[in-house]
Amino acid sequence: MTLQTLTQTPEAPEAGAARSLFTVRDLRLSFPDLARKPLLGPAPRTEVLKGLSFDIPAGQITGIVGESGSGKSTAGRVLVRLLGPDSGSVLYDGQDIGHLDEAALRPLRRDLQMIFQDPMSSLNPRHKVWRIIAQPLKRYGLGGTKADAIAALGKVGLPPAFAERYPHELSGGQRQRVGIARAIALKPRFILADEIVSGLDVSSQAQVLLLLKQLAREMGLTIAFISHDLSVIRHLCDRVIVLNRGEIVEQGPVAQVFRAPVSEVTRTLLAAIPLPELDAGWLD
Numbered sequence: 001m002t003l004q005t006l007t008q009t010p011e012a013p014e015a016g017a018a019r020s021l022f023t024v025r026d027l028r029l030s031f032p033d034l035a036r037k038p039l040l041g042p043a044p045r046t047e048v049l050k051g052l053s054f055d056i057p058a059g060q061i062t063g064i065v066g067e068s069g070s071g072k073s074t075a076g077r078v079l080v081r082l083l084g085p086d087s088g089s090v091l092y093d094g095q096d097i098g099h100l101d102e103a104a105l106r107p108l109r110r111d112l113q114m115i116f117q118d119p120m121s122s123l124n125p126r127h128k129v130w131r132i133i134a135q136p137l138k139r140y141g142l143g144g145t146k147a148d149a150i151a152a153l154g155k156v157g158l159p160p161a162f163a164e165r166y167p168h169e170l171s172g173g174q175r176q177r178v179g180i181a182r183a184i185a186l187k188p189r190f191i192l193a194d195e196i197v198s199g200l201d202v203s204s205q206a207q208v209l210l211l212l213k214q215l216a217r218e219m220g221l222t223i224a225f226i227s228h229d230l231s232v233i234r235h236l237c238d239r240v241i242v243l244n245r246g247e248i249v250e251q252g253p254v255a256q257v258f259r260a261p262v263s264e265v266t267r268t269l270l271a272a273i274p275l276p277e278l279d280a281g282w283l284d
Contacts, residue, residue, distance in 0.1 A: 028049055049074060065241070066269075153181050
């Protein structure tokens with residue numbers, strides 16, 4: 001049995017293990033390389049995701065880590081179908097959504113939400129906070145009143161007065177909470193959180209991570225948490241997938257991977273990033 005077999009293929013689920021909300025097999029995706037485009041003819045393609053196979057268990061937080069350019073954000077965008085794969089299967093609750101057209105995806109969009117890295121660029125600067133949260137609700141016929149928006153703000157720890165503010169009037173941590181409120185207001189089944197604390201100060205990071213952990217528990221959310229910060233992954237996530245140059249080099253329960261990493265890539269990442277011995281309840 002090769003190392004790739006050990007690290008690339010998800011292990012068989014144990015008895016009583018959580019079922020998979022996502023089952024991904026042999027996922028491949030390439031982009032045209034415009035820098036190498038000839039004068040005539042199409043640009044050659046560069047493969048970014050190289051046959052990924054992994055599961056996202058329902059009701060758990062799965063971390064996706066890797067260096068810049070490893071393909072982690074690209075893989076996440078395939079899960080929520082902002083990108084379509086070249087080949088392979090992406091099963092969401094048993095349905096292959098990898099190659100569905102937009103009309104077929106539309107009923108699923110409410111269930112598949114995303115929190116972006118930079119909330120300032122993902123929140124409409126011309127709209128007040130309550131409209132930012134209410135618009136998706138209105139689109140899906142779930143109300144969309146100011147009261148609905150205020151209720152969502154309450155779940156992320158922001159008082160009603162924030163409903164009348166504009167994004168530029170908020171701090172980075174507050175804007176990120178608005179992004180979280182917009183996502184959870186739709187009561188999704190899955191949330192992709194892409195580097196959502198990378199631009200925040202340490203105090204704001206801890207508050208946002210604690211909030212996300214509480215919401216996941218209270219709402220039964222399934223979350224894919226993309227990050228380069230292994231200390232965050234270590235204390236927030238149940239499972240971890242380690243990517244390197246578009247390939248999975250290791251995956252498994254967080255405690256197992258951090259205690260005895262199999263891949264040299266994982267060991268290098270662990271050695272390169274300070275991992276202080278933190279109290280087990282530091283997020284709480």
